[in-house]
Amino acid sequence: MIPRVWELIGCFKDECHSRGWKTSENEDWIKVNDEFHNFLWARNIHPSTFKKIVSVCKCAIKQGISYQVVNVAYTAWVFPEAPPETLVHTVAKDPKLAKRIAIYDLSNVYAGKPVCLKLNETGSRVFQEFENFLEKKWGVELKPAFSLLTKEA
DSSP: OOOOHHHHHHHHHHHHHHTTOEEOSSSOEEEETTEEEEEEEOSOOOHHHHHHHHTOOEEEEEETTEEEEEEOSEEEEEESSOOOHHHHHHHHHOHHHHTTEEEEEOHHHHTTOOEEEEEOOSOOHHHHHHHHHHHHHHOOEEEETHHHHHHHO
16 A cells, blocks of 8 residues: 555655755755755645746755745656646746656556556656656556546647
């Protein structure tokens, strides 16, 4: 049985830390070669809120008792429930977003079917390792989310 999203990302961060990549104990980011790879997970999100968040390439990093705002190179959205199809369309139709944003739909996995729909054209080494982690550690098959896009074409 695959753990809840926050535990899954925590396990993945442990593996990243063992590779020598910098991770945060409290936030879900990984730093590799001066690039931040951020993980956001949500049960659901309104499309307009999603658009506002993806338009800003920043996140707050806790440093002691204060925070520093940093540029984020890549963001992965991890959903335990199927995201609105408009989110996948928003990213897929915008080449700039597609190079920075990945979407992982784990709803089938949590429903007992080991298949994760993904949209990842980022080139992020961390997200590629996340996909390997899902496949090798949890037996999850990753399939392109483009099957969602053909429904409305």
